[in-house]
Amino acid sequence: MTDEYKNMRILIVDDFEMIRITIKQALVKLQVQKIDQAKDGTEALEKIRTQIESGSTYDLVFCDWNMPKMTGIELLGECKKHLELSKIPFIMVTSESEKGNVLEAIKLGAADYVVKPFAVETIEKKLQKILKMNPA
Amino acid sequence: MISNEEVRSTVVEAVRDFFQVMLKEDVGLGREVADQRNLIPVDVSGIIRIADSNHPVTFVLGFKQATLFLILSQKYGRAYTEIDDSVRQGVSELANIIYGQIKSKMNTRGVPLKMSFPTTKVENNHLISSEYSQHLNFIFKFQGHEFSVCFGYESI
Numbered sequence: 682m683t684d685e686y687k688n689m690r691i692l693i694v695d696d697f698e699m700i701r702i703t704i705k706q707a708l709v710k711l712q713v714q715k716i717d718q719a720k721d722g723t724e725a726l727e728k729i730r731t732q733i734e735s736g737s738t739y740d741l742v743f744c745d746w747n748m749p750k751m752t753g754i755e756l757l758g759e760c761k762k763h764l765e766l767s768k769i770p771f772i773m774v775t776s777e778s779e780k781g782n783v784l785e786a787i788k789l790g791a792a793d794y795v796v797k798p799f800a801v802e803t804i805e806k807k808l809q810k811i812l813k814m815n816p817a
Numbered sequence: 818m819i820s821n822e823e824v825r826s827t828v829v830e831a832v833r834d835f836f837q838v839m840l841k842e843d844v845g846l847g848r849e850v851a852d853q854r855n856l857i858p859v860d861v862s863g864i865i866r867i868a869d870s871n872h873p874v875t876f877v878l879g880f881k882q883a884t885l886f887l888i889l890s891q892k893y894g895r896a897y898t899e900i901d902d903s904v905r906q907g908v909s910e911l912a913n914i915i916y917g918q919i920k921s922k923m924n925t926r927g928v929p930l931k932m933s934f935p936t937t938k939v940e941n942n943h944l945i946s947s948e949y950s951q952h953l954n955f956i957f958k959f960q961g962h963e964f965s966v967c968f969g970y971e972s973i
Contacts, residue, residue, distance in 0.1 A: 696906075697906050697907065697910040698903045698906065698907070699889075699892075699893070699903070699906070699907040699910055699911075700910060702892075702893050703839060703892075747934075776913050776914045776917035776932075796917075796921075797839075797914045797917065798834065798835045798838040798839040798914050798918070799838065799839070800838045800839070
């Protein structure tokens, strides 16, 4: 395994702690060091804005679909409205492999999606895809 | 219309896939029981109930507290001693993910099962069950510890 993911800053957004932990465990195995978590879209939006204000940004957001306060698709839509947030790649996390949902997210600008349950290898493939799309 | 055997294998595969993919654990199908009263009593269950549909179904997954704590502590590396919000959420999410797989596989076979938000029930030694006429009842084994799964439906 290389350290190509080491410098990525990644935000995990999910209302379920278990899913956040599962994704975090996968990212830690891939040697990602800068990992933040948020419980819903509102908290995530705050973290994204704080990062931007501090002169940094997230390289990727793993975002659940169904969450209280602000859903994943609403968070994605909100980010796409603002130029400075719009370039952050989103990977939507869903337990429903329905094409309609996926198409809606892709239409709004999501980079990819992952269907639960997922393995570490799936997360790695998604990271590779994001790195290819946004080379350092 | 798909056969009961296809429904059966879909449910069993979905449960086993979840544990294999997300927890890296093989769970074995201990046994299948005809009568829901022969399922093992559980303390926490995650429930998906879709009544408002041409294909009403119920999916229930239940654990004894000790089994659940064993699964969670092995997965997340910390001790679990009480059924708190995170444990309840975990069980409902687990039911949601496994039912999502069942739904996806059924959809591929032309059965338009719907999704629904999961609920949980916490009560010592309760029996999981389905109100529908057809039901499949399984007892799975995780490292020697048993847990119950029930999938009920009218017609698929």
